Amino acid sequence: MTDIASLKRMERPAPPSGMSNALVFGWRAVLKFRHVPEQMFDLVMTPIMFTLLFTFVFGGALAGSPDDYLQFFLPGILVQTVVFNAVYSGMGLSTDFQKGLFDRFRTLPVWSLAPFAGLMVGDILRHLIAGMIILAIGLMLGYRPEAGILGVAGAFVLLLGIGFGVGWIFLVLGLLVRTPTTVMTLGFTFLFPVIFASNIMVDPATMPDWLRAFVEVNPVSLMTTAMRGLMAGTVTAAEIGRALIAPVALTVLLAPLTLILYRRK
Amino acid sequence: MTDGPSILAPDDPAIRVRGLARSFGATQAVAGIDLDVPRGMIFAILGPNGAGKTTLLRMLATLLEPDGGEATVMGHDLRRAPHAVRGAIAMTGQFASLDEDLTGRENLIMLSRLWGFGRRAARERAADLLAAFDLADAANRQVQDYSGGMRRRLDIAASLIVTPGVLFLDEPTTGLDPSARQKVWRLIRRLAASGVTILLTTQYLEEADQLAARIAVIDHGRKIAEGTSRELKAATGSGFLHVTLADAAELEQAAGMLAARLGASVQHGAQGAVLSVMAGSPEAASAALSDLIGAGIGLADFSMGTPTLDEVFFALTGGSDAPAEEAAQ
Numbered sequence: 001m002t003d004i005a006s007l008k009r010m011e012r013p014a015p016p017s018g019m020s021n022a023l024v025f026g027w028r029a030v031l032k033f034r035h036v037p038e039q040m041f042d043l044v045m046t047p048i049m050f051t052l053l054f055t056f057v058f059g060g061a062l063a064g065s066p067d068d069y070l071q072f073f074l075p076g077i078l079v080q081t082v083v084f085n086a087v088y089s090g091m092g093l094s095t096d097f098q099k100g101l102f103d104r105f106r107t108l109p110v111w112s113l114a115p116f117a118g119l120m121v122g123d124i125l126r127h128l129i130a131g132m133i134i135l136a137i138g139l140m141l142g143y144r145p146e147a148g149i150l151g152v153a154g155a156f157v158l159l160l161g162i163g164f165g166v167g168w169i170f171l172v173l174g175l176l177v178r179t180p181t182t183v184m185t186l187g188f189t190f191l192f193p194v195i196f197a198s199n200i201m202v203d204p205a206t207m208p209d210w211l212r213a214f215v216e217v218n219p220v221s222l223m224t225t226a227m228r229g230l231m232a233g234t235v236t237a238a239e240i241g242r243a244l245i246a247p248v249a250l251t252v253l254l255a256p257l258t259l260i261l262y263r264r265k
Numbered sequence: 266m267t268d269g270p271s272i273l274a275p276d277d278p279a280i281r282v283r284g285l286a287r288s289f290g291a292t293q294a295v296a297g298i299d300l301d302v303p304r305g306m307i308f309a310i311l312g313p314n315g316a317g318k319t320t321l322l323r324m325l326a327t328l329l330e331p332d333g334g335e336a337t338v339m340g341h342d343l344r345r346a347p348h349a350v351r352g353a354i355a356m357t358g359q360f361a362s363l364d365e366d367l368t369g370r371e372n373l374i375m376l377s378r379l380w381g382f383g384r385r386a387a388r389e390r391a392a393d394l395l396a397a398f399d400l401a402d403a404a405n406r407q408v409q410d411y412s413g414g415m416r417r418r419l420d421i422a423a424s425l426i427v428t429p430g431v432l433f434l435d436e437p438t439t440g441l442d443p444s445a446r447q448k449v450w451r452l453i454r455r456l457a458a459s460g461v462t463i464l465l466t467t468q469y470l471e472e473a474d475q476l477a478a479r480i481a482v483i484d485h486g487r488k489i490a491e492g493t494s495r496e497l498k499a500a501t502g503s504g505f506l507h508v509t510l511a512d513a514a515e516l517e518q519a520a521g522m523l524a525a526r527l528g529a530s531v532q533h534g535a536q537g538a539v540l541s542v543m544a545g546s547p548e549a550a551s552a553a554l555s556d557l558i559g560a561g562i563g564l565a566d567f568s569m570g571t572p573t574l575d576e577v578f579f580a581l582t583g584g585s586d587a588p589a590e591e592a593a594q
Contacts, residue, residue: 006396006397007393007394007425007459009459010428011427012380012381012427013380013386014381015381016379016380016381020378020381021379024375024378027375028367032367035368035407036366099360099361099363100358100359101362101363102362103328103358104358104362104363104376104423105379106328107327107351107355107356108376108379109348109349109352109380110379
């Protein structure tokens with residue numbers, strides 16, 4: 001039987017730091033992995049299908065042999081994985097709002113950016129796990145990063161930077177759009193052309209001039225070029241710099257916007 | 266983000282609201298409400314759907330900015346020191362504000378950590394709350410597997426991690442079965458007995474009647490009455506006579522006879538040949554029924570009852586409002 005008579009009064013403890021609050025939200029993301037391991041399927045099924053289909057169906061025609069194509073394709077599919085992952089993070093945010101969970105957070109005296117910092121911690125974990133799975137499958141199929149472990153580690157650091165920057169787009173969408181499915185629809189409608197009109201799948205040399213002009217400045221292409229360079233050991237500082245333009249710009253523009261939208265909601 | 270000193274004098278109310286207002290586009294959800302809620306009291310805000318109850322509560326809980334007016338909660342100004350207000354309140358919304366993927370225990374630990382408790386203190390507080398709310402057996406199950414009553418209890422437990430000065434409960438028993446509702450009522454009473462001020466909203470007169478020392482009735486964003494349950498009922502009359510006629514063709518004649526005998530206006534029920542009218546006493550009601558039988562009007566059913574929310578509204582607004590219709594929208 002309910003017996004709240006036994007419950008002690010509890011005074012408020014000393015206020016926690018913003019960092020400690022953010023880590024609590026990160027812990028929440030880790031718990032979700034434990035309770036809902038299925039979410040990993042959402043994250044890796046599409047890139048796995050893409051890797052298999054493109055390598056074995058188109059690979060021979062596009063690059064002479066599936067093995068050669070995989071060598072070209074794998075760094076790019078990692079970029080695609082992380083960019084698509086960010087959509088799910090926006091969906092999660094939208095779900096939390098719909099369920100009223102954020103009402104609870106907002107009536108607590110906590111640092112108002114903490115929930116977003118926590119989401120980012122969760123995202124970084126998701127990006128790492130999904131990236132590892134795709135890389136492992138690539139290695140099994142015969143992909144070999146010429147730059148070795150250090151190159152791969154560098155590529156993963158860049159990958160996290162990309163995920164962090166692109167993540168803001170979908171946090172803003174998650175705040176603006178009412179339902180999680182709309183976040184997903186909008187997200188993929190916007191992302192599919194950006195992903196396909198890039199150098200992830202094919203070398204843009206055979207594209208018409210107007211399209212090639214776009215593909216060459218598409219941030220996804222710039223990211224992919226740097227990823228390939230890092231994993232092959234041929235990267236230049238300029239390539240890394242160009243890959244980071246979009247993530248840095250998105251963070252600078254959208255992080256404050258996220259806060260404004262959140263406060264106004 | 267300074268919390269500022271609490272400027273609550275011993276006899277200041279826990280909540281003081283003056284002219285609080287909020288519009289959404291052209292709709293005035295809350296159109297200037299005044300309230301004083303003394304400390305340690307259970308205070309109910311009674312009204313139909315769309316009356317502005319939730320908007321009022323969300324403003325007081327710092328979730329929504331008011332357009333006009335002012336309010337203090339536990340001595341902290343709502344507009345100037347929202348962070349300090351948050352440190353003194355807790356809110357349990359209409360829909361459980363919990364993470365459904367996490368277990369009950371994990372939800373409470375997460376929120377305790379956000380308040381600033383260390384790992385160990387958070388675990389202990391979570392365990393104490395789970396035991397006190399009869400959730401210890403379900404502690405390690407995901408919240409999505411909880412029943413409605415269990416969710417509500419966990420949600421209220423989550424509001425008590427730090428004992429709040431004021432607890433806001435938005436329709437705390439909507440959607441619960443009668444036994445779960447009884448449990449939540451008992452819980453609310455014990456909380457108030459421990460010194461927590463409780464401001465709750467409800468659509469049910471019975472709930473306000475059972476729990477609250479004072480009730481404010483609101484409609485269309487305005488307070489239309491306030492008092493103890495006894496005072497409100499006195500305004501509505503001691504009881505209502507409900508009559509169901511065997512033949513709907515006799516409705517007008519019967520309504521006229523009831524109005525003449527009881528001296529009150531007669532409401533037509535939402536469906537069927539039902540008439541409701543305020544009756545001063547069982548004797549007066551009996552006399553009115555005799556009139557109908559004497560005139561040869563056939564009765565399918567009749568009953569005396571406490572006024573329903575509709576009837577309180579009818580009495581308070583003189584019948585210009587039809588809350589039942591609004592609730593259906």
